[in-house]
Amino acid sequence: MNQDPFKYEEQLKHFLDSYHVEMPEFPVEKPGRWQRLIQWLATPVKNPLDPLVETVRSYSLAGTLPIVLGLVIAVIT
Amino acid sequence: MSLRQTEEIEMAAYQAGDAEALGRIYEQLKQPLYLFIYRYTRDEQLSIDVVQDTFIKVQQYKQSFTPEKGTLKNFLFQTAYRIMIDKLNRRKKWYRLMPFLKPEDPQPTNTEDKLTVQQALSSLPEKQRAVILLTYYHDLSQTEIAQMLEIPVGTVKSRLHHAISSLKNMLGGDYL
Known part of the structure; x- marks a missing residue:
C-alpha cells in the first residue's frame, strides 16, 4: 500500500481541488470526416501577422510602405 | 458490489x-x-x-x-x-x-484560482503532469500508474515527488 503523498499537503490539495472542468455532452461515435473537417476549419488560430502588427517598427513600416511603393511605381512607369 | x-x-x-x-x-x-x-x-x-x-x-x-x-x-x-x-x-x-x-x-477562465491551477499544472513537465493528475484526480495507485505509463514504480514516486515540489514552489507565496 502506498503512503498518501498528499497527506500533509492540505493547502496543495485545496488548490488542486479548485480545478473544476465542465464536460460537454458527446456521443460514443465519432462524427464523420466532413464534420470533423468543418470543426477543424472553424477552430480559431493565431493571427500569423500578430508579431508584425503590435510593434513600433510595424507602425513605421505601415506609414512608410505606401510612400516607398508609390515612389517605386512612379520610377517604373 | x-x-x-x-x-x-x-x-x-x-x-x-x-x-x-x-x-x-x-x-x-x-x-x-x-x-x-x-x-x-x-x-x-x-x-x-x-x-x-x-x-x-x-x-x-x-x-x-x-x-x-x-x-x-x-x-x-x-x-x-x-x-x-x-x-x-x-x-x-x-x-x-x-x-x-x-x-x-x-481562454483564461473566470476565477483567478482556477486560472492559476490550470497554468501551474500545464507548466509542469509532461511526464510529471501525467503522474500527478492520475494520482490526485483519478486515485490510481503508483503500481497502476507505473503499469499504465510503462515505467518503474520508483520513477512514478520520483516524478510525483518532483511534481509536488514544483507545484509548491510555483504556488508559493500568497496561496500556499
Whole structure:
C-alpha cells in the first residue's frame, strides 16, 4: 500500500481541488470526416501577422510602405 | 458490489456479445477519461476525440482485456494515454512545419484560482503532469500508474515527488 503523498499537503490539495472542468455532452461515435473537417476549419488560430502588427517598427513600416511603393511605381512607369 | 466489479462484469458481458454493455461502460468511464485528457491538454476537442478513439479501440480489441492484467479503468486510461501522446506528437510535427495552424491558447477562465491551477499544472513537465493528475484526480495507485505509463514504480514516486515540489514552489507565496 502506498503512503498518501498528499497527506500533509492540505493547502496543495485545496488548490488542486479548485480545478473544476465542465464536460460537454458527446456521443460514443465519432462524427464523420466532413464534420470533423468543418470543426477543424472553424477552430480559431493565431493571427500569423500578430508579431508584425503590435510593434513600433510595424507602425513605421505601415506609414512608410505606401510612400516607398508609390515612389517605386512612379520610377517604373 | 464495487465499481470495479461492476465494470468488469459489464466488460465480460460485452466480450460475450452484449453490445449494449459498451454503452454502460461508456457512461461510467467517459467522464474520468475526459477529465484526465482535458486537464493534461486543456483542449476540449482533442479530449473528446481521444475518448471516442479509446472506445473505438475497445471495440476493435475487446478480447485483449483480461481482469488479471489490471482493472478496466486502468486498461482504458492506458489506451487513452497512448492515443493522446500519439496525437500530441503528430500535432507537434504539423505545428513545426506550419506554425500558423497552431490554435489560440486556451481562454483564461473566470476565477483567478482556477486560472492559476490550470497554468501551474500545464507548466509542469509532461511526464510529471501525467503522474500527478492520475494520482490526485483519478486515485490510481503508483503500481497502476507505473503499469499504465510503462515505467518503474520508483520513477512514478520520483516524478510525483518532483511534481509536488514544483507545484509548491510555483504556488508559493500568497496561496500556499
